[in-house]
C-alpha cells in the first residue's frame with residue numbers, strides 16, 4: 001500500500017485506511033502491523049497529533065531537571081524551566097539539526113549544541129550563538145524564531161503529556177471519562193504517586209500496536225501464555241470471573257479488570273505489598289467508591305491511547321515507542337504511593353523486576369508472542385486473510401457505577417475494537433475537529 005503526500009492526502013487514501021479495520025465486527029488487516037506506508041501515516045496522524053506521555057512530575061522535581069524521550073520517533077527534551085513549568089521541545093538544533101542533549105536524564109542550566117555551539121534555555125529558547133556578531137544585519141536571523149520546536153504540555157495527576165498539534169483538544173477532553181479511571185492509580189491516596197528513580201529500556205522486534213492492544217484488553221492470553229510462570233510462582237493459575245470482571249473504554253483508552261483487589265499485586269511475591277493494600281482498603285474505598293477501590297491492585301491491565309500502558313497492582317507504567325513498523329522501544333517505570341512506607345519502595349522495584357522487566361517472567365512470555373505475530377503477518381500469502389478480533393461482541397452493559405463504555409467479562413476484545421476505532425478515526429481525519437468523541 002502507498003499513500004499520497006501527507007499535505008495532499010486524498011479521499012481514496014482515507015477509504016483505503018478505513019478498509020483496513022472493522023471495529024464493529026472485529027476484523028483487522030494484517031498489513032497494519034508491518035506496512036511502512038501505514039506506519040508513516042501513524043507517525044504523522046497519531047503520534048504527532050495525540051497527547052503522548054513524557055514524564056511524571058517526580059522525575060523532574062526541580063528547576064533544571066530534564067530527561068530525554070520520544071514523541072513517536074521524534075526525540076524530545078522534557079525540562080523544568082525557571083518558570084517552574086515543565087516544557088517539552090524537539091531535541092534537534094535549529095542550525096543543522098544536531099541533538100542538543102545526549103544524556104537520558106540529569107540537571108542542566110542550558111542545552112548546548114556540540115556542532116557550532118548554539119545554546120538553548122531550559123524552556124527551549126535560543127540563548128547563545130557563537131560569534132553572534134557574524135549575523136549582524138542578517139535579515140533572516142531572528143533569535144526569537146530559532147528556539148527549539150516546542151510542544152503543548154498539559155498534565156493530569158502529575159502525569160505530563162506533550163502534543164505537537166495546536167488544534168488538538170485539551171488533555172482533559174482527550175482523556176474524557178478515562179480520567180475517572182486514572183484516579184484509581186493517581187489519586188487513591190492524598191499524596192498521589194511517585195516514580196521510583198530509573199527507567200528500564202528494552203527493544204522488541206514488534207509493531208507498537210501489539211503491546212498497546214495487549215494491555216488495553218487481552219486478559220484472554222493471561223492464563224494461557226503465562227500459565228507456566230503462574231504455576232512456578234503460585235502453584236496454580238488464578239481464575240477470572242466473568243460476572244465480576246469488566247472491560248471499560250472511553251476515547252480509545254481502556255482498562256480490563258477483575259474486582260479481586262489484589263490479583264496483580266500478589267504476583268509480585270512480596271507479601272508486605274498485599275498487606276499494605278489490605279490495610280489501606282478503607283481509605284481507597286472512601287476516596288474511590290466501592291467498585292473502583294476493588295481495582296487498585298486487581299488482575300488487570302490498561303492503555304491510554306496510543307502508547308501509554310500500565311498495570312495496577314504491579315505498579316508499572318510503560319510507553320511503547322515506535323522505531324519503525326516492526327520495532328518498538330519499551331520504556332518502563334515503577335511507581336508507588338508517596339505516602340506508602342519507604343520499605344515498600346524496594347519491594348515494588350524487586351517485584352516488577354521479577355515480573356515485568358525485560359528479564360521478568362511475564363514480560364518474556366509476552367515479547368515472544370508480539371514478535372512472532374509481527375513477523376508472521378507479513379507473509380505474502382499470510383497477509384491475504386484478515387485477523388479476527390471479535391471476542392465479546394454484544395457484551396456492552398449499563399453499569400450503575402462505572403463510566404464510559406462498559407463490557408461484561410474482562411476476557412473480551414471490546415477494548416481492542418475501541419482502540420482500533422480510535423486508530424482509524426485519527427488515521428482518516430484531516431483535522432482534529434473531524435475526530436468524534438467515543
Ligand code: FES
Nearest residue numbers: 093095096113116
Ligand atoms: S548544528 Fe547546532 S550549532 Fe550548528
Ligand SMILES: [Fe+2]
Nearest residue numbers: 222225362366
Ligand atoms: Fe501478558
